[in-house]
Amino acid sequence: xxxxxxxxxxxxxxxxxxxxxxxxxxxxxxxxxxxxxxxxxxxxxxxxxxxxxxxxxxxxxxxxxxxxxxxxxxxxxxxxxxxxxxxxxxxxxxxxxxxxxxxxxxxxxxxxxxxxxxxxxxxxxxxxxxxxxxxxxxxxxxxxxxxxxxxxxxxxxxxxxx
Numbered sequence: 422x423x424x425x426x427x428x429x430x431x432x433x434x435x436x437x438x439x440x441x442x443x444x445x446x447x448x449x450x451x452x453x454x455x456x457x458x459x460x461x462x463x464x465x466x467x468x469x470x471x472x473x474x475x476x477x478x479x480x481x482x483x484x485x486x487x488x489x490x491x492x493x494x495x496x497x498x499x500x501x502x503x504x505x506x507x508x509x510x511x512x513x514x515x516x517x518x519x520x521x522x523x524x525x526x527x528x529x530x531x532x533x534x535x536x537x538x539x540x541x542x543x544x545x546x547x548x549x550x551x552x553x554x555x556x557x558x559x560x561x562x563x564x565x566x567x568x569x570x571x572x573x574x575x576x577x578x579x580x581x582x583x
Contacts, residue, residue: 434547438486494529527571
């Protein structure tokens with residue numbers, strides 16, 4: 422576990438350096454994305470929130486070892502939900518709607534279940550620790566009880582929901 426982020430809940434989130442790089446790169450590659458490693462202390466290209474958050478530019482996802490896994494997956498999912506012509510134009514900010522943001526959150530949970538050493542339950546706990554907020558009080562409650570619209574959005578576009 423990477424404890425360099427802060428003292429408190431965020432210090433307990435799983436970071437990219439805590440999982441197998443090849444597993445993460447392979448998962449993203451299955452969706453047409455490239456995972457790029459940024460050396461410690463260097464600026465992350467395309468990071469909307471700034472370090473240590475992941476960055477995105479077109480088909481590239483940029484992370485450091487201290488980037489939270491939930492951030493890597495979230496930014497990757499922003500690209501995955503886009504049609505290729507929009508994906509190619511992305512630099513830093515990919516969302517243009519609330520439904521697209523919700524679908525991104527749903528998909529990151531689904532893909533975490535496909536990432537060895539992570540899993541959906543762990544990712545949802547990390548999302549809560551990092552400060553994601555949902556009206557039902559937790560990421561898990563939202564995913565299980567209030568995300569039908571996000572799931573339908575993904576199904577309509579042929580994207581994975583399980």
